[in-house]
Structure formats: C-alpha cells, structure tokens
Amino acid sequence: MSENRRPPAPPPAERARTMAARGGRAALLPSDGTDDRVVPLLHHVHPGGRTTVLLDDDHPLVGAARRAELTAVLEIADHAPVPLREPVRGLLWITGWIRALDVEEGRRAALEVADAKPDPRLLDVGHGAAVLTLDPASLVVADAEGTVSLRPELFAAAVPDPFCAHEDHWLRHLELSHRDVVGLLSQHLPENLRGGHVRPLGLDRFGLRLRVEAAEEDHDVRIAFSRPVATAQELSVELRRLMGCPFLAQRR
Template identity: 75%
Template sequence: MTDIQTRRPPAPHAAERARTIAARGGQAALLPQAGTRTSPLLHHVHPCGTTLLLLPEEHPLVGQLWQAPRTEVTAMLEIADQAPVALREPVRGLLWLTGWVTALQDEEAREAVLAVADVRPDHRLLDAGHGAAVLRLTPASLVIADAEGTSSIRPDQFTSAQPDPFFREEDHWLRHLEASHHDVVGQLARHLPEELRGGHVRPLGLDRFGLRLRVEGETDDHDVRIAFSRPVSTPQELAGELRRLMGCPFLAQR
C-alpha cells in the first residue's frame, strides 16, 4: 500500500502501539527455538514486557524447562491484534516478543500469578499448579508490524510508553459504529480517494490520533487513517473530533 500524500498523518509511535496490542490481549502463540508452535492457556504482558504464560503441565516445553539443572529456552511470543469487526483479513497488527522462557514454581509462581490477578482477574489463573505450569518470558527485543510500518522496540522503550487511552473501549465503539451508524461511515467514505470509493468501507481502529478505516476492494484491501486535529484523551474530546471529521477530514492511504 502506498501513500497518496507526501505528508503522512500523525500516528502513535511504535512503542505506544506495541503497548496497546499487549494491553488488549489478543490471540497468542509461543514459538520455542526448538519446538512446535503452541497456544498458551493464558498470557499476560506486564508494562515492563515480562510476560506470564500458562501451559499444560504435560506440554513438552514444560518438561524441557524442568530438566536438571533447570534451563532457559529461547522463544518468541506472537500476539495478533484482531479487528473488532468481521473483516476478511482480521489481523490488523502483530507484536513479537523474543527472549528467554523459564518455569516458575512454589512461592515464585504464586507471586507471579497474584501479580496478574491484581490487574487482570481471570478464572484460568486458578489452574496454575493444578494442571497448568507457570512460565515467564523475559524479552530481549520486540517487533511490531501493522499498517503504520514495521519497527523494532527495545524493552526500555516499551516500558516507558503507555497504551492508547481508548484501548478498553475501542472494540465496543467500533462495533457500534459498524452496526448502528452506517450514515457516519458513509460520510467519511465520501472523503476517500476516488479510486477507493467503490469499496466496502469498514471501521478498523481508533486511537488518540485518529480513526482508521479498512476499504475492502474486489481484489485487495486498503487501510486509511483519518487524523484528528490534535491528540485526544477523553471521550468528550473524541466526540468533538469525530464531529469535526464529518466536515473536513485529513486523511492518507496506506
């Protein structure tokens, strides 16, 4: 996908986008350096990038980690950022965390599980030590790939960033826009480049810098960012910017 303007609209920087994908959760897959791709029972990425994983106790990777002496395994965790509406290409971004996986036990495992429960209560955490092993991924590097581009991120950059202020509400708002406000989507679609106006316009994403649309054509898709006049941080500011965009959008195609 190419720009139709030399000036690209402002967008969240890579570390912020990575923190947002991590905070949303998404679908995860663990890929050990030597082993097969597997889906954790649960994963949780802390603000520092350290990630708690639950795997079935009988999983071969768990057995490998508990070999004497205890070992670390190099692995990559892939987190897919899924669009909140049903698109034919539903993954709108990928985050990869590469580092070392270790197995936790006893008090260390309990403390790790409680630290997650404090911020993200989940019934699956009750399986820790009862059929599920507790693992920890310590990242050495992170990479994000989405419509804004592909970027490498250092762990300290990830830690210093914040997730988008609307990440918790975004899915609900976009589903509501898709289901109940075709008129709004239609108004935005009038400002698309001429070559995209015959496509099927869908809400794709929302962040403090703007709204993203997916235009599904007959043979390919195009992602379009419509920028706000300034970054927003509250629902009231967001509503004002959306009203403004109904009259004068600033957009670019990717």
C-alpha cells in the first residue's frame, strides 16, 4: 500500500513566530474574571515570546494587574489577506503571567516596541493608555498543519518566514490582478477539487496554499515548491515552475 505523504511545511515554532510577526487580531483572556475577552489597543510579541499589551488606563484588568500578578492567555488570530468565507488561517495562544507596568516602565516598554514596530498609539502611554506585559509559560499553535504545544525557548530559537512581511501584498495582487495565474496553479489540485472557487490562501518558503471554496465545504491545499526558497528571485523561479512556464529550463 502506498503511503500518503504530506507536503513539506514550516516547523511549528516557525509557524508560531510567523503568526506573531504578522500581528493579527488579538484577545486577552484573563484569569481574574474581570472580562471574558479583552481586545487590546495594541499588542506586540517580542522574539522570546514576551508580549507587550496596551489597554485603556481605566480598564478593570489594569487595576487587577496592578494589585497582583495574574495568569492570562493571549489569543492571536492569523487572518487571510483576501476576503474568504472562513478567514482565520490559524491561531496562536500564549499563556503566562501578566502584570501592569508603572508609567515610567510603560514608556520604556513602548519605546522598545516602537523600535521594532512604530505605531502612533504608543504615544498614548501615560495619557490614557497603560502597558501590561505577558511573560510566557507555554505557547500553542493551531492551523491546517496541526495543533502543537511549544516551550518558550523553542519559540525564541525560531525565526519568522522570510516572506511574512510581503505575503499580504503579494496574495492580494494575485487575487485581484492575476486570476490567470491562480488558474494555472489550480492544475496541481486534486481532480475532485478543481470545480470549486480557488483562492490564494498563504505563501511561505516551502510552498503555496490555496483555498477551494466549494458548495458544501472549503478545502485547503498546500502545493510544495521543489525546494525551500529564501529570496524573491528563488520564489519567482518556483512559481514559474508550478505554472508550467516553458522558458524555465532555459532560465535555470
């Protein structure tokens, strides 16, 4: 009996770092009972998993975190860059201890975040916004590849996918301006899925992901590159190969 092998994909820690770097929609689930889900004004996950969170200064969770260190879970949803019926591609949960910083600590933390990702909302620290920090104890990443628990040191040792900063723009461009390319890529889908509405879902160094929206349910399919890629030029070669470009052999 032949073995069905899954296409190669980024390892779990890399997928988690990529979700964190993309900075999707977040919700804080505290253990103190002040609220079921708290949507922060801003969040930033640092390379080691420590997370900086901004909340309104008068939010009940800020007062609770100032009185005692609390446990909490930060949930980050990775949304597809194109409009889909089911837009969430994956979830990252960071569980740990949360505490509120005083104004001076908060401003230093805001400057640290600004060095990595400038945002005008950071200027509100000390002027209506408070800073909390979440120190990780464990992380869980869940997506089409599976659900995996990670230790913070594994998360810290990984790096985000090399294309995560450009993925949104490229996939939107593919969706809006190059439906012919999506059609050519569809030739790699299983026969039973070729009648659905094919959408670009994701891109990483190992391959391309397509979403097939059918009448009854959706299907995600990973199309692997011949080898992992690291540059835009290598990516272009692999995409041309998947499209069946007749000049590829000469270019290589």
